[in-house]
Amino acid sequence: MPSTNTIKVHLFRIVPSDDADQLTEVLERIDGQGLRERIRPVRGRRFRLERLALGRDIPGLDSNPEIRLFNVMNFRDGHGPGQADIDSPLTGIDYDGGAPGEDTAVLYDPATSCMAIQYAQNGPRHSAIQEYLNDFIANGCYTLNVKLDEDFERKFREQRSLQRVEVKIDTSQVSRDSFEGNAALTHAYRASEELDGTILDINISVDGRRRGAALNGTAKTVAEFVKNLGQRRPEAIKKLETKGPVDGDKPEIIDLLGGKLTKEIGVAVSTDDYRMDIEDRWNALFRVYSSWHRNGYTR
Helix, strand or coil, rough: CCEEEEEEEEEEEEEECCCCCCCCCCCHHHHCCCCCCCCEECEEEEEEEEEEEEEHCCCCCCCCCCCCCEEEEEEECCCCCEEEEECCEEECCCCCCCCCEEEEEEECCCCEEEEEEECCCHHHHCCHHHHHHHHHCCCCCEEEECCCCCCHHHHHHCCCCEEEECCCEEEHHHHHHHCCHHHHHHHHHHHHHHHCCCEEEEEEECCCCCCCCCCCHHHHHHHHHHHHHHHCCCCCEEEEEEECCCCCCEEEECCCCCCEEEEEEEEEECCCCCCHHHHHHHHHHHHHHHHHHHCCCCC
């Protein structure tokens, strides 16, 4: 009898550059290559598109026949899982010349340019999938922008007179060019770079005891810039909080990293190989995506 595990799903908007190839064509191009030829190095790991299907080919998904469903895996290096038994000690797993691998399930709807992506702790994250796909296009590039919960978006838009902005950035994951267009962050990055720092921790605030005290409008610009950077390079942004009034005079703290549109859903886990079948995960993504689509999040 299979058990059930919960997966998290996030929603992304695909933003192509003006000269980018059609993503559907790129996916078909990758799928037409042999398994070895599909492998690309991304951030020190090897990634590969494993399987590509259309909605019409998967039982239960034929109501949206043109959606693309695929999974991207990475070869796992270093220490891996072992085989456990109640009456036997933990042993290694014989991969017979292979290696452990972790994969991430993806649903892409060409009609809305949206992707529903399984959050995988050890598998490819959306930023790595973005880099992997971009490696196969002849022209332009794609950017995967995470969709935030609308209430977080509203609160951040309406938050005025900021009293505090707190940012933590892993500078090993970005470059000086990442801050082009924002003078304040460029200066801070250069200071960190000159001192060989790897964590840039910024906390700018006013004295809360001074009634009506607030940062100037540049503070909101800095927070907006980091929020957008986090959409492109989520592994770089470790903290992003703003403090200021939203609906009334009382200040409210908004954790902009906690505002991702997220839904959890259960998926069966096989007792034979302790994996979630890819078609079961695609079906789960479809149910979540359909709910978001009905509620207007894919507009």
